[in-house]
Structure formats: C-alpha cells, structure tokens
Amino acid sequence: MPELPEVETLRRQLNEIIVGGTIICTRVLDQRIGNIDGLSKRKVMSVERHGKRLKIVLDGDIEVLFHLRMTGRLYWSADNELQPPHLRFVMTFSSGRLFLIDPRRFATVSVRARENQCLAGRDAWMRWDPAVLEDASRGRKRPVKSFLMDQDVIAGIGNIYACEILFRAGIHPCRKACDVSQAQWSRIAESMTAVLSEAVSCRGTTFSDWRDLFGNKGEYQNRVHVYGRKDQACRHCGSTIQRTAIGGRGTFFCPHCQAL
C-alpha cells in the first residue's frame, strides 16, 4: 500500500537494475489489467516517479505507468520457475523478471505516449513554497489532512504520512485548510520534506504488506510518532495518542501537540 516513499524506493531499486535493459516479453495474468502490447524489444531509458505513480520510460517515447493502489507489489525475481500467488503481470528481461503481485487486484498498468503529462498535483517530495499551499487552501473548509491527501493538489501523500506530517507540524488534522495560518503552512512545507526524506531513507513503512523490490521490509514504522499508536504515549509530551476518522480513514494525532 505504497505512498510516495515506498514508490520512490521501488524507483531507485528498479533504476539500478533495468535501465539499459531490453524487454524480452510481457505477460498479463489478470484480464482486469487489460491488454499490454508492443513492449517487446524495447529498451528501458529511465524509471521515474510522480506522486504514487511509477513510470518505466522506454525507447520510442513510450512509458509504462504503474499504480499499486492498496495491495500492489513489484518484485524482482531471477528465478525462472517462481510463480508467486496473486501474480498479475510479468515483464521479462534477460537478467530476471519484474512481477506485479496484487491480492486485491486494484493495481493498474497502462502504456501511453511519453509526453502527455498528467494534470495531477505537483510531487510532494520537493521544495514547496508555503505561499503556494496557502493560496491553494484559500476558501477550502475541508480538513487540512484531506487537503494534504488530495492528489490533485499534492501528489504522493497518503494516510500514514499525512498523519506524521501534521504531527511534526503541530497541527490538528481536523483543522479546516482555510484556517491554517501562514506560519503553520511554513511548518507543513518543512514537515513534508523532512518526513518524506526520512521515510525514503528508511525505504518506506512496513506495518503489514509493504515490501521493496527484493522483498525487504522498510524501517519507518519504527520512527512514526502517531500512526497506529492509539492509546500510546506521545513521544514528545506523554499525552495519549487519539484516533478519529476523517473521510473514513483512520487518523491519529496527539491532542496536546496538535491542539485544534
């Protein structure tokens, strides 16, 4: 269930392995994926990421776009016999095979011409001018947490990192986006960079499903301050971490460090 740091981890690992390689063939094992044609003999030019989307850029200005949604995984195998459960798509190289595995079958794969840029929001893992966030939030009465998770505004932040970013910034997740002050947007901008950078360094957060390209867990679960910590003591002030729901998603916060 990858968010930006998990997808970035996969991008880095794939970049080391498949750039310069040539696709021998592809195979779709789940018709829900749809037809993926015309990739054989194409060379991998680069592996890129935008928000939670991963792009394998091929020669001929074609790109393969992956979105892993909730339970999608990418796994690299040099074993020619291996066929794991829930295997949905395979991309074969001379050096090994790239698997898309997904029990819930929500993940998507598509092929398109390289240039058409998606209209989605700017990537979360870059320097954000607080004024841009403030402008975008003007008149928005929705909770600031929903605002941070809106992929059309900021691409890449999901439920775990939204909770962690707001904790670091000291802002209650239920606060209306339009009521967040200029100083608070500055703290949010700083927290986005800091939290996402640390999570990328940790190769993501493994509470249950997340594994990297080689099946390894991430480490950021050992560093979270609020996510999944209901009824535990806040690492800063000792208050009891609370859980509520925003947009149907579990939302964790410290009532003292993140006063409304």
Added chain:
DNA sequence: CCCTATGTTCCCAA
C-alpha cells in the same frame, strides 16, 4: 460473525 486496512473513483446528499 465483526472490524480494519498505507488507494482511488463514483454517486448521492447537504
């Protein structure tokens, strides 16, 4: 049986 789940999209109602 119940509830929850790191995502997205769609419909409906206020």
Added chain:
DNA sequence: CTTGGGAACATAGG
C-alpha cells in the same frame, strides 16, 4: 461549487 459519506473494487488478518 464544495464537501462528506458511503459504496464499490476484492482480499487478508486480527
């Protein structure tokens, strides 16, 4: 137009 809620997608785990 904005927003939230609920359902849908399909499955595993506590």
